[in-house]
Amino acid sequence: MIVKYNPKLKELARQLRRNATKSEVLLWQKLKTNQILGYDFHRQKPIDEYIVDFFCNKLRLAIEVDGYSHEILEVWENDVIKTRRLNELGICVLRFSDDQVFNDLENVLRTIEDYIVNYEANGNTPPSIPPF
Template identity: 70%
Template sequence: MKIKYNPKLKELARQLRNNATKSEIRLWQKLKRGQMYSYDFHRQKPIDNYIVDFFCNKLQLVIELDGYSHQIIEVWEKDVLKTKKLNELDIRVMRFSDHQIMNDMSNVLRAIESYILQFEETGVLPLIKDYGV
């Protein structure tokens, strides 16, 4: 599926890739080069009018990492709108906190793996559960 995006976001996405957070770097080490069941993930990917942390086109899966600022109500409200828009594009969104990435990576990877296995078993995009962000 061809993903449309706002071309004005391309340079910002490049800057975000070059200035990744510790949790983004840590998760990227597990996702890059097809390490997750050979699926191709991209980081800081423009989609529509948003930039998502990680995206796999074949799985139609976005993975977002939420740091401390995401606890602020205005940021949280923007996250809700972003997730809603991505869902309207038939893209699923998984959210994990920086704390989960830094302290519970094995369960984060199990959650992603569970999504992949459900997708491979059914051929249908699984619904996303709340992973405790």
């Protein structure tokens, strides 16, 4: 699948990679170099008009790690719009809070692995994810 993006986002994505949050760094340590069932993830990947925290093209899976600012109504509403747009592009989005990554990383990784197992069981079709 070819993932198109706004080229103006490329430099911002680089900046976000250089200034990752602690929870993003922690999760990245588990996602990089094909550590999750052999799948390749990228950090701060531009897609369409958005940048997702982590993305696996083969799985059509975006992973977002949300800090406390995502509890603000306006930010949350933007997250809903972003998720809907990514879903329209055939990309599933898994969202985790900073707290989940810091305090329950094992279950975060299990959720990602469950997605992959379902993806493979469905003939490499993204499993249905409940709406945001």
